[in-house]
Amino acid sequence: VQLVESGGGLVQPGGSLRLSCAASGFTFSRYNMGWARQVPEKGLEWVSGIYSDGSTYYTDSVKGRFTISRDNAKNTLYLQMNSLKPEDTAVYYCARELNDWGQGTQVTVSS
Secondary structure: OEEEEEOOEEEOOOOOEEEEEEEEOOOHHHOOEEEEEEOOOOOEEEEEEEOOOOOEEEOHHHOOOEEEEEEOOOOEEEEEEOOOOHHHOEEEEEEEOOOEEOOOEEEEEOO
């Protein structure tokens, strides 16, 4: 199993970023996938999930701002992040069923 995130960076408050997670080594369409984030000295927070049936989950703090999606033909998971806030600053990780994780991509929201 390999999960490789990309798309992080520095953005001003109110800006947008799209994270991607390229998956390989398993049948992507059969698995629930998601995004979590970690801030130094804080625990891991589950941000959003998308399930094999297409249903989605968002933690309250990102509802209406973040959109998770998947392209099963491309084995890729996405997280569109709009109206970003400084409190969204974290390392974002792609996950397969909470068992397998990518290396993370840094998102920094700052003016």
